[in-house]
Amino acid sequence: MMERLIRVKVRAGARADSIKENKKGGFDISVREPAAEHRANKRACELVAAHLGMPAKSARVIAGHHRPHKTMRVAL
DSSP: OOEEEEEEEEEOSOSSOEEEEOTTSOEEEEOSSOSGGGHHHHHHHHHHHHHTTOOGGGEEEEEOTTSSEEEEEEEO
16 A cells, blocks of 8 residues: 655635645645644545545544644555
8 A cells, every 4th residue: 555645734614625736736625624633634534535536534634623724645
């Protein structure tokens, strides 16, 4: 199984969910979910996985759980 590390910036509590690739190869993500109870992190993982055409369980946050800038591991 191959894995890829992705840097993301997540903005919680946005008006709508969105995902955009940035110039550095990572993603800028906005989610409607609040940051409480890791709900924003979970939704961000779902968006990254869907964007890459992977199942939702294939992406997870491995660093930056309580910060806007995060590192995600995606199983390819």
